[in-house]
Amino acid sequence: xxxxxxxxxxxxxxxxxxxxxxxxxxxxxxxxxxxxxxxxxxxxxxxxxxxxxxxxxxxxxxxxxxxxxxxxxxxxxxxxxxxxxxxxxxxxxxxxxxxxxxxxxxxxxxxxxxxxxxxxxxxxxxxxxxxxxxxxxxxxxxxxxxxxxxxxxxxxxxxxxxxxxxxxxxxxxxxxxxxxxxxxxxxxxxxxxxxxxxxxxxxxxxxxxxxxxxxxxxxxxxxxxxxxxxxxxxxxxxxxxxxxxxxxxxxxxxxxxxxxxxxxxxxxxxxxxxxxxxxxxxxxxxxxxxxxxxxxxxxxxxxxxxxxxxxxxxxxxxxxxxxxxxxxxxxxxxxxxxxxxxxxxxxxxxxxxxxxxxxxxxxxxxxxxxxxxxxxxxxxxxxxxxxxxxxxxxxxxxxxxxxxxxxxxx
Amino acid sequence: xxxxxxxxxxxxxxxxxxxxxxxxxxxxxxxxxxxxxxxxxxxxxxxxxxxxxxxxxxxxxxxxxxxxxxxxxxxxxxxxxxxxxxxxxxxxxxxxxxxxxxxxxxxxxxxxxxxxxx
Numbered sequence: 336x337x338x339x340x341x342x343x344x345x346x347x348x349x350x351x352x353x354x355x356x357x358x359x360x361x362x363x364x365x366x367x368x369x370x371x372x373x374x375x376x377x378x379x380x381x382x383x384x385x386x387x388x389x390x391x392x393x394x395x396x397x398x399x400x401x402x403x404x405x406x407x408x409x410x411x412x413x414x415x416x417x418x419x420x421x422x423x424x425x426x427x428x429x430x431x432x433x434x435x436x437x438x439x440x441x442x443x444x445x446x447x448x449x450x451x452x453x454x455x456x457x458x459x460x461x462x463x464x465x466x467x468x469x470x471x472x473x474x475x476x477x478x479x480x481x482x483x484x485x486x487x488x489x490x491x492x493x494x495x496x497x498x499x500x501x502x503x504x505x506x507x508x509x510x511x512x513x514x515x516x517x518x519x520x521x522x523x524x525x526x527x528x529x530x531x532x533x534x535x536x537x538x539x540x541x542x543x544x545x546x547x548x549x550x551x552x553x554x555x556x557x558x559x560x561x562x563x564x565x566x567x568x569x570x571x572x573x574x575x576x577x578x579x580x581x582x583x584x585x586x587x588x589x590x591x592x593x594x595x596x597x598x599x600x601x602x603x604x605x606x607x608x609x610x611x612x613x614x615x616x617x618x619x620x621x622x623x624x625x626x627x628x629x630x631x632x633x634x635x636x637x638x639x640x641x642x643x644x645x646x647x648x649x650x651x652x653x654x655x656x657x658x659x660x661x662x663x664x665x666x667x668x669x670x671x672x673x674x675x676x677x678x679x680x681x682x683x684x685x686x687x688x689x690x691x692x693x694x695x696x697x698x699x700x701x702x703x704x705x706x707x708x709x710x711x712x713x714x715x716x717x718x719x720x721x722x723x724x725x726x727x728x729x730x731x732x733x734x735x736x737x738x739x740x741x742x743x744x745x
Numbered sequence: 746x747x748x749x750x751x752x753x754x755x756x757x758x759x760x761x762x763x764x765x766x767x768x769x770x771x772x773x774x775x776x777x778x779x780x781x782x783x784x785x786x787x788x789x790x791x792x793x794x795x796x797x798x799x800x801x802x803x804x805x806x807x808x809x810x811x812x813x814x815x816x817x818x819x820x821x822x823x824x825x826x827x828x829x830x831x832x833x834x835x836x837x838x839x840x841x842x843x844x845x846x847x848x849x850x851x852x853x854x855x856x857x858x859x860x861x862x863x
Binding site for chain 1 (some may be wrong): 748749750751752753755756757758759760761763764765767768770771772774775776777778779781783784785786787798799801802804805808809811812815816819822823826827828829830831832834837838840841844845847848851855860862
C-alpha cells in the first residue's frame with residue numbers, strides 16, 4: 336500500500352479500489368460502471384445510516400427539552416432503541432384497507448423515500464467527493480424534492496379518508512406556498528457563485544460563507560425549508576390533535592415507517608443543503624491541506640443546523656392554516672422579492688471577488704453586503720411595526736365603538 | 746454529459762429497491778389475518794358515512810394558481826442567475842424590472858383578496 340495518503344483519505348481509498356478492479360482485469364468502461372454502482376449504493380446507504388443516529392438523537396434531545404429522559408432502556412443510554420423499533424415495524428401486519436385507491440396507496444410511501452435519497456446525488460460531502468457534479472445541481476434538487484410533496488398528496492388522496500384528504504389539501508397549499516420564497520432565496524447563492532452547480536457554490540465560498548454575505552436570504556431559506564419538510568411549527572399536514580394523524584392515518588407497519596423514514600431523511604438532508612449553500616459546505620480550517628477533514632466539517636455543520644431544527648420543533652406551537660399561508664405570501668414572498676432585487680444590484684455594483692486580494696482588501700465588499708442586509712432588516716422591522724400598529728388601531732376603533740356596548744345589551 | 750446521469754439512474758434504482766425491499770420483507774415477516782372490520786377505513790374510530798372523495802374549498806385552488814404563476818416566472822430567472830458573473834449591469838437592471846413586475850402581480854393578487862382565508 337505505498338503512497339497511501341491519509342490526508343486525502345477518500346481519494347486514496349478510491350485509488351486502492353480502482354487498482355483492485357484493474358488487477359481483476361476489467362476494461363476501463365466496466366471499471367467506470369462498477370465505480371458508479373458502488374457510489375450509488377453508498378449514496379443510498381448514507382442517509383439511511385445517518386437517520387438511525389438522528390432518530391435516536393432527536394428523541395433524546397426532545398426528551399430533555401420536555402423535561403423527561405427519553406428512551407433509556409435498550410443499550411447504553413438507550414442508544415440502540417432504533418433496532419427493536421425497526422424489528423417491531425418489520426413484523427407488523429401489512430394492512431391494505433378495502434376502499435383505497437390501490438396503486439397510489441402503494442406508490443406513495445416508496446416515493447417519499449425515493450425523492451429524498453435522490454437529493455444526495457448532488458450533495459458535495461468533501462472535496463472531490465460528490466455523486467455527480469451536475470451543472471444544474473440546484474435545479475435538480477428543486478425538481479427532485481418536490482416529488483416528496485407528491486408522495487404526501489398521493490397518500491392523502493388515495494386513503495379514502497376525510498382526515499387524510501384535509502391533510503392532502505393542507506399539504507398542497509403549504510408546500511406550494513413555501514416553495515416560492517424558497518426558490519427566490521435560492522437565487523441569491525446562485526447569483527453570488529454565478530453557477531448552478533453545487534460544487535461551484537461551495538468553491539465560491541472560499542472567501543467568506545454566503546451566510547455572511549446574504550444572511551436574510553439564509554433565514555428565508557431556512558424558514559421556508561422547515562415548512563417544506565413539514566416539521567413543527569409547520570406540521571399542519573399531520574396535525575395529530577386536529578386531523579387524527581393527517582395524510583398517513585390509513586397506513587400502518589412498514590408503509591407507515593417509510594413515510595417517517597422519508598420525513599426524517601428530508602429533515603437532515605435539508606440541513607445539509609443549508610450547510611452547503613450558505614455555510615461553506617465542506618469548507619473549514621486546514622481543509623486545503625487535509626481534504627479528508629471536509630467530510631467532518633460538512634457533517635458537523637449539518638448536525639449543528641439539525642440541532643437548531645430540533646430546538647425550533649421543541650419551542651414553537653403549531654400555526655393555524657390562515658396564519659401560515661399569510662406568513663408565506665404576505666411576509667416571506669415580498670421580503671424575498673426585495674431581497675433578490677437588492678442582492679442582484681449589490682453583487683453587480685460592489686467589486687467582484689478578487690481571489691488574489693488580501694483579506695483587508697475584500698473588507699469593503701463584505702461591509703457593503705452587510706450594510707445592505709442591515710438596511711433590509713431594519714426596513715422589514717419598520718414595515719411590520721407599521722402594519723401591526725394600523726391593525727391594532729383598527730381593532731381598537733371597532734371595539735371602542737361596539738365592544739363594551741354590545742356586551743351590556745346582551 | 747449524459748454519462749453524468751448514469752449514476753443518478755443507478756441511484757434511482759437503489760432508491761426504489763430500498764423501500765420496496767422493506768415493504769416486501771414486512772409482508773413475509775408479519776402475520777396476515779385480514780377481517781372486514783380490520784380492513785375498514787379507520788377515520789378516527791367512527792364508521793364512515795358518505796363518500797370520502799368530496800368537493801374541496803376553492804381557496805386551496807386559488808393558492809395553487811398563484812403558485813403556478815410565480816413558479817413558472819422564477820424558473821426564468823435561474824438562467825440569468827447562473828450567468829450572473831458575465832452579465833452587464835444593464836441585464837441585471839432588466840432582471841430587477843422583471844422582479845418588480847412579479848411584485849406587481851403579488852400586489853394585484855393581494856388587493857383582489859385572493860390571499861385572504863375565508
